[in-house]
Amino acid sequence: MRTVVNHVILILGCLFLVLPLWVAFASSTHTPETLMRHGLQVWFGDQFWATYKTVLFETGGVTKTSNAARMLINSLVLGLGFAVGKIIVSMLAAYAIVYFRFRLAQPMFWLIFLTLLLPLEVRIVPSYAVVAHLGLLNTYTGLILPLIASATGTFFFRQFYKSVPDELLEAARLDGAGPIRFFIDILLPLSKTMIAAIFIIMFVVGWNQYLWPLLMTTDDQLYTIVIGIKQAFQMLYEGGEIPQVQEAFALAILAVIPPVLVVLIFQRWFIRGLLESEK
Amino acid sequence: MAIVSIQNVEKRYDNGAHAVRGVSIDIQDGELLVLLGPSGCGKSTLLRMVAGLETVTEGEVQIDGKRINDISPSERDIAMVFQNYALYPHMSVYNNLAYGLRNRGVPEPDIERRVQAAAKILEIGDYLDSRPNQLSGGQRQRVAMGRAIVREPKAFLFDEPLSNLDAKLRVHMRVEIKRLQRRLGVTSLYVTHDQVEAMTLADRLIVLNKGQAEQIGTPMELYSNPASLFVAGFVGTPAMNLLPGRMENNGISFKDGGHLALPQALVDKAKVPEVTLGLRPEHLRLVQQKDDTPNALNLSVKVDLIEHLGADTLLHTRPEEGGPTFTLRYPGEAALPSDDRLTLTADADKLRLFDTVSGARL
Numbered sequence: 001m002r003t004v005v006n007h008v009i010l011i012l013g014c015l016f017l018v019l020p021l022w023v024a025f026a027s028s029t030h031t032p033e034t035l036m037r038h039g040l041q042v043w044f045g046d047q048f049w050a051t052y053k054t055v056l057f058e059t060g061g062v063t064k065t066s067n068a069a070r071m072l073i074n075s076l077v078l079g080l081g082f083a084v085g086k087i088i089v090s091m092l093a094a095y096a097i098v099y100f101r102f103r104l105a106q107p108m109f110w111l112i113f114l115t116l117l118l119p120l121e122v123r124i125v126p127s128y129a130v131v132a133h134l135g136l137l138n139t140y141t142g143l144i145l146p147l148i149a150s151a152t153g154t155f156f157f158r159q160f161y162k163s164v165p166d167e168l169l170e171a172a173r174l175d176g177a178g179p180i181r182f183f184i185d186i187l188l189p190l191s192k193t194m195i196a197a198i199f200i201i202m203f204v205v206g207w208n209q210y211l212w213p214l215l216m217t218t219d220d221q222l223y224t225i226v227i228g229i230k231q232a233f234q235m236l237y238e239g240g241e242i243p244q245v246q247e248a249f250a251l252a253i254l255a256v257i258p259p260v261l262v263v264l265i266f267q268r269w270f271i272r273g274l275l276e277s278e279k
Numbered sequence: 280m281a282i283v284s285i286q287n288v289e290k291r292y293d294n295g296a297h298a299v300r301g302v303s304i305d306i307q308d309g310e311l312l313v314l315l316g317p318s319g320c321g322k323s324t325l326l327r328m329v330a331g332l333e334t335v336t337e338g339e340v341q342i343d344g345k346r347i348n349d350i351s352p353s354e355r356d357i358a359m360v361f362q363n364y365a366l367y368p369h370m371s372v373y374n375n376l377a378y379g380l381r382n383r384g385v386p387e388p389d390i391e392r393r394v395q396a397a398a399k400i401l402e403i404g405d406y407l408d409s410r411p412n413q414l415s416g417g418q419r420q421r422v423a424m425g426r427a428i429v430r431e432p433k434a435f436l437f438d439e440p441l442s443n444l445d446a447k448l449r450v451h452m453r454v455e456i457k458r459l460q461r462r463l464g465v466t467s468l469y470v471t472h473d474q475v476e477a478m479t480l481a482d483r484l485i486v487l488n489k490g491q492a493e494q495i496g497t498p499m500e501l502y503s504n505p506a507s508l509f510v511a512g513f514v515g516t517p518a519m520n521l522l523p524g525r526m527e528n529n530g531i532s533f534k535d536g537g538h539l540a541l542p543q544a545l546v547d548k549a550k551v552p553e554v555t556l557g558l559r560p561e562h563l564r565l566v567q568q569k570d571d572t573p574n575a576l577n578l579s580v581k582v583d584l585i586e587h588l589g590a591d592t593l594l595h596t597r598p599e600e601g602g603p604t605f606t607l608r609y610p611g612e613a614a615l616p617s618d619d620r621l622t623l624t625a626d627a628d629k630l631r632l633f634d635t636v637s638g639a640r641l
């Protein structure tokens with residue numbers, strides 16, 4: 001009886017989360033006329049190829065001057081750059097804090113930690129000014145670099161490094177490994193699961209960045225897919241002809257796929273790592 | 280092969296803890312020296328200073344006469360076995376052994392040869408491809424030793440390498456370590472708080488108490504002639520009978536009551552009033568009637584508790600008319616007199632007398 005109740009709740013929860021996506025996907029395979037006349041669809045139409053081909057490769061349509069393929073690439077660059085950048089920066093910062101004795105190490109850590117209180121939204125104007133002065137508007141560098149410092153990441157890696165037994169460092173020192181060798185040969189492989197976990201989170205966060213790219217990019221060629229969706233919906237209500245609702249849906253579906261894939265792929269790796277790992 | 284020399288070494292930690300206070304000792308070529316002492320007495324600190332993992336506050340550490348205080352751990356040519364083994368969890372056993380050699384730029388064929396040789400000695404050849412977490416405690420222990428052996432270092436350092444193993448395996452590995460060290464003839468410093476382990480392994484022992492060396496000597500020297508109350512109480516199970524009292528009437532009046540006449544030689548040595556008498560349990564004998572030879576002691580006691588250890592029997596006694604309790608050990612399972620009143624005797628030359636206040640041997 002309990003399991004039945006549990007399953008019912010589980011199924012309801014899944015439906016609640018999946019149904020909107022399903023409706024969007026099903027609707028994206030219909031003509032705009034069908035959607036106008038009959039509303040949202042719950043089953044496939046025959047316009048799958050047509051819609052997705054237009055959205056992915058043809059400039060114009062809902063996005064006017066860019067296409068979804070281009071925007072997906074931009075998002076991918078942003079998501080990867082954001083996640084990888086954050087991981088590299090926070091691993092190195094945590095490495096310095098945990099393993100090197102230098103003055104003010106502890107205050108520095110708390111300083112980094114305090115920046116948690118200052119998310120991008122709070123410091124967006126100065127950040128924008130700095131990037132603009134550096135001439136980095138409408139560049140990938142300008143898009144990614146100001147975002148990659150990470151107090152959260154530094155904190156997680158710091159906690160992880162602290163849990164690595166000191167004897168491992170000492171054994172490595174006796175084995176002739178210097179600080180760089182120790183980092184690459186010992187700490188990096190041990191951090192695999194941690195890296196996978198942070199990569200999942202950070203990639204999704206990076207992919208979903210909205211405010212910063214919106215401000216940073218005035219050039220359509222640099223629009224990310226999240227910005228594209230926003231543009232598309234603006235277009236829907238401005239346009240005079242029948243709104244290309246199916247294309248907007250397709251765009252939304254396309255925007256969801258890569259983060260989902262990342263979670264699926266890395267989650268497996270992550271769990272396997274957890275099962276195998278032992279410090 | 281090397282002589283490791285520790286000279287007046289002091290260690291003060293940044294937080295002010297004075298962990299090692301002026302210890303000096305030369306570890307001879309091929310010798311296995313055991314550092315014995317209770318937990319927190321500074322054993323690991325001393326070992327780690329030899330390894331180069333802690334700085335030396337004062338004094339010198341030398342290898343073959345060369346001062347190594349300021350030389351980095353990897354250049355000291357010393358290998359260490361850690362209590363928790365400290366194997367690299369993400370590397371195969373082979374790579375665990377090979378890692379130190381690779382960092383030193385040993386050519387790959389030589390690495391292969393040395394790893395295989397070490398694996399053969401330690402019988403871990405079958406696990407070279409396994410990860411440490413797939414191995415049992417004993418196997419990990421061997422791998423940790425293998426990592427030390429392949430380096431062919433000047434000296435081995437062991438920091439309580441057996442304390443994570445269960446009792447049976449510990450005894451087994453103890454023998455293996457001893458055999459291996461003999462066979463390789465590498466100068467070794469071995470830290471333990473387990474005095475049985477220390478006694479069985481050591482060529483020589485150094486007993487550390489609160490950062491100071493209490494006594495240095497062979498296991499038997501320490502056992503027969505402890506230099507202080509601390510060593511007397513620490514070395515040997517069951518522990519030495521240590522009975523505090525005052526010197527009176529050519530003998531000792533015990534704190535708990537009772538008087539024991541002492542041989543004149545001992546009385547002459549006892550120039551302080553407060554003394555402690557030390558007597559090993561196996562040096563007490565049960566007799567039917569008093570021993571009248573001039574150097575014998577005679578004590579009338581009652582049996583309090585009997586412990587059967589199999590090969591030996593331990594007898595805890597209580598004196599007849601007030602006085603200290605004794606532990607007595609005798610081989611086998613001797614039948615006790617029915618009225619549980621016993622006479623104990625001991626040879627006077629087995630008695631040890633200590634200054635209760637300073638702890639020094641008299």
Ligand SMILES: Nc1ncnc2c1ncn2[C@@H]1O[C@H](COP(=O)(O)OP(=O)(O)O)[C@@H](O)[C@H]1O
Pocket residue numbers: 292293294296297298316317318319320321322323324325
């Ligand atoms: N890193 C350290 N910082 C400060 N004090 C320490 C440190 N390591 C050990 N100590 C202190 O030094 C003393 C000796 O410790 P240790 O050498 O580890 O003892 P043992 O190995 O004999 O148990 C202890 O009192 C301990 O608290």
Ligand SMILES: [Mg+2]
Pocket residue numbers: 322323324
């Ligand atoms: Mg210790």
